[in-house]
Amino acid sequence: MGARRWVVAILLVAVLLAGVSLAYLRGPGPLAFAGSQTVPLSAYRAGQPTGVPLELAPADALARGRYLTQAADCQACHTPEGGAAFIGGRPFKTPFGTLYSTNLTPDRDTGLGAWDEAQFLRALHEGVRPDGTHLYPAFPYAAYTALVDEDVRAIYAYLRSLAPVHHPVPANELGFPFNQRWLMGLWSALFNPDRRFAPYPQRTPEWNRGAYLAEALGHCGECHTPRNVLQALNQRRKFAGALTNGWQAYNITTQPASGVGAWTDEELAQYLATGHAAHHGTASGPMGEAVQMSLSHLTPGDVQALVTYLRSIPALSAPDLPAVRTEPASAAPGPAAAGGQLGRDVFAGACAGCHPWSGTSELWERASLLGARAVNDPSAVNVVQIVLHGFAPAGEGRDMPAFGADYSDEEIAAVANFVTARFGARGAALSAAEVARLRARS
Numbered sequence: 001m002g003a004r005r006w007v008v009a010i011l012l013v014a015v016l017l018a019g020v021s022l023a024y025l026r027g028p029g030p031l032a033f034a035g036s037q038t039v040p041l042s043a044y045r046a047g048q049p050t051g052v053p054l055e056l057a058p059a060d061a062l063a064r065g066r067y068l069t070q071a072a073d074c075q076a077c078h079t080p081e082g083g084a085a086f087i088g089g090r091p092f093k094t095p096f097g098t099l100y101s102t103n104l105t106p107d108r109d110t111g112l113g114a115w116d117e118a119q120f121l122r123a124l125h126e127g128v129r130p131d132g133t134h135l136y137p138a139f140p141y142a143a144y145t146a147l148v149d150e151d152v153r154a155i156y157a158y159l160r161s162l163a164p165v166h167h168p169v170p171a172n173e174l175g176f177p178f179n180q181r182w183l184m185g186l187w188s189a190l191f192n193p194d195r196r197f198a199p200y201p202q203r204t205p206e207w208n209r210g211a212y213l214a215e216a217l218g219h220c221g222e223c224h225t226p227r228n229v230l231q232a233l234n235q236r237r238k239f240a241g242a243l244t245n246g247w248q249a250y251n252i253t254t255q256p257a258s259g260v261g262a263w264t265d266e267e268l269a270q271y272l273a274t275g276h277a278a279h280h281g282t283a284s285g286p287m288g289e290a291v292q293m294s295l296s297h298l299t300p301g302d303v304q305a306l307v308t309y310l311r312s313i314p315a316l317s318a319p320d321l322p323a324v325r326t327e328p329a330s331a332a333p334g335p336a337a338a339g340g341q342l343g344r345d346v347f348a349g350a351c352a353g354c355h356p357w358s359g360t361s362e363l364w365e366r367a368s369l370l371g372a373r374a375v376n377d378p379s380a381v382n383v384v385q386i387v388l389h390g391f392a393p394a395g396e397g398r399d400m401p402a403f404g405a406d407y408s409d410e411e412i413a414a415v416a417n418f419v420t421a422r423f424g425a426r427g428a429a430l431s432a433a434e435v436a437r438l439r440a441r442s
Contacts, residue, residue: 001231026190027228041148050147057420061154068217071213073218075294087368094138094242097174115130125141134188137187137188147216187231197211209305213306218295224239224250224252225238247385249286254311274291277289281326285385322425325370333352377428381419390402409432409436416435
């Protein structure tokens, strides 16, 4: 009898510890920092945080749906490199394997043509497909669950208006047990609140609009918030930065040194709307795509609402990021110093024509390296990715070419180390093997 009691006691303790662990992993919600007082949307009288901005209210249904689809940044994830918009098949390399995005065009065989409105609503709110299987949370339904029904219906109507494109996407490449979709039902039960946005009456209408844009539509945390061991967002480190699909998404909290606390409202708005702010760098990689396909289409009022919301995020430091260097380097090439002679030689041959030795370009402001967070990141992850893949800002008429095919891993590591040492606050110490791993992840 005594032994049985011990077994029962051990089991109870194990269950208790498991419950505490799961409760800790679940953590606070994305808006927990804002307080606990919310009101139903129908009872909120201070403004209209959901839907399209007031100036677009008279627009037809498809125009409103297009705006919301752009605000939700659907195109970036559902458009493969070099492919037509929304046809799916873009790979996302995760620690558990590769996932491919869905064809969102209304093709009946390979897209959403056979989905009805209710099924689309369930997918965005609950992460469940029409056949009852669960979606992987690489599709951010834990954020989209906050979208009000009317906005989801508008997005559905817009996607249905697209030309259907027959485009089968590759099967996901996941090993056991991650290929078991039923496990995503357990994940969803833990981490998807399945609740629509509710305004905070103690906050301004502009803040509430910004919260809806950032948390529900724009799902900023999916890139900028680190994840826990179960790959859910760790809201205790909300917007403090994370490595996403091989790129660093940087700290966007109000922390001055490693976040955006030292930026002015005007600089932050300019960066969101255009992908560039003087002395702060240029958006590239996934952030560049987010600007081109989503943020640049927002009205000035919505951009300002985003700025207002970002200004309210509690400051969190990123210890691995030093304060950004602001003084220019010498206008003369000088000695190789950190980064070595190989890095200096690669920079002189491939980079110095657009990126002056001082770090400040008078020919093209986006080519200035001074103040750019990527250059002041000692991991040099984004510097390597930009060198490998280049970038082409929309509407600029010029771009940075990709050098991945022209230079070896050793050469790219050397030039990344040189650039961060010469123009940043602390130089990187990348190896060729680390560059090879970044190639494989992107």
